[in-house]
Every structure is written in structure tokens, then in C-alpha cells.
Amino acid sequence: MVNLHHTNTYDEFVTLMKKLDGSNHESFILFTGTPNESGESWCSDCVNAEPIIKNQIEKNKERLKNANIIFAYAGKREEWKNCPGNPFKTDKRTKLQFLPTLMKWGTLYKLQVEECLKPDLLNMLFEESED
Template identity: 35%
Template sequence: MSALKHYTAQGYDGFKQTVETIGKGQRIVALFTGSKILTTGKSWCPDCVVAEPVIDQIIKEPPVSETDVHFITVFVGNREVWRDPAVGFRTDPSLKLTCIPTLLEVGKKAKRLTEDQLTNKNLVIEFFVDEE
């Protein structure tokens, strides 16, 4: 049985604070997704809505066992915030996000899955299992 600790962060500053709280030397996986619309409870981002159930299912029963994983769901904001080229998610050299949803291992910029890849359950499972 694995130990997956789940966090939620709102916006870029919330993400940075959460990573700081978890601390260095920990395995941190973050899902960057569009914020939810209050009236519907769904993200404004259609790709995020499609990927969400796949990811939720895997983090409920994560396929990792030997290490603790800190999982952060990061809501990037509304469409206007996300589309701003100056938003921290796009400009931070350790992230350089170009699309959402994006799943990445913090500190391993090259280890990421994006958009349609996140609807492939096997790819998402491999992402958690595959320690580089």
C-alpha cells in the first residue's frame, strides 16, 4: 500500500507555498488544471474535465509502493489568468507550462504528461511507477 499525500493549491503562489511546505528531497507530483466554475463544479478547460476521472481513479489507488508521493492538484485560475503569457506557470523556468492539463514531477522538468496523454490510464500509471 502506498502513501500518497494529496494537497490542493490555488494559483501559482499557492503552488509555490505548497511545494515549500512539503520540503526538499520529497517526491512531488503536480497536476495543473483549470479552476472549477462555481456554478457547475467542473473546470472551464474541456481537456481537464476529460482527464480528471482518469487521474482521480489512479490517485485513489496509486500504483507506487516504495516511496511516499506528495500529489498536488494545482488550479491555475480562470481562462483569462491561464492565457496571460506572464503568468508564473508559463514563465517559471522549472515549469514552463504550455498547456493544461499537465502532470509533472516537480524538479524533473522533462517528466510530464499533457492533454490527451492524461486520458490514457496506462500512461498515467507508468508515470507514477517509473522512477527515473
């Protein structure tokens, strides 16, 4: 069973990752723009990518049965666009430049923006990470 998690802030993200780092399970993180009042991300690329990523997670559920999937909100539009000090951008472990970004925690494997729309690349990210 895939273990799903959501974080709303950088501090929540850091706390969760400290907890998950102690487990023996892989972690994949989807960084997206924080949803607005209507519940949809301000980031149109994130809105387009999320259903495709969720579909590929479902298709790879046997492979990912013990994995952690984290949906991490990286900030509201102003916090992302106008703040070079956004902690997700400055954290050495994430080094985010673009939204959406899907990464395998602790590796260099990641997909950004339009790469997140390609099921074959998503499958490769999940398959590449086998131990």
C-alpha cells in the first residue's frame, strides 16, 4: 500500500522528512503550488501534472507498495514567484527551481514541469529507483 502524505508548509515538510528518513522506504515528493481558496493550485502546470502523476502512481502501485508519496505545497504564488529566499529553493536537499517537481528523496532523480506530464518518464523515475 502506497503511503500518502501532505505537507502545507516548509516546517511541516522538514518534520515529516525527518520522521520518514528513519524508515527503510523510498520517498517520492511532488512539490506543487499551495492551493487557493477553491482548492486548486495557483500553478497551472501543477494542476495539469497532478492527475497524470496520480494515475502513474496507481499504475505502479505494486512497485510502490511500501513507498512514501508526499504532496508538498511550496507556497502561494507570491511566496514562490517573488521570494528568492523561499526555503524550498534554498534547502540544499531540495534546491527547487520549478513547479511542479517530482523527486526521489535522497537522489538526483527528479522530473520538472513538462517532464511531469510524460507517463514514460514518470515510470522511469519509479523504476530507476529500485534498490
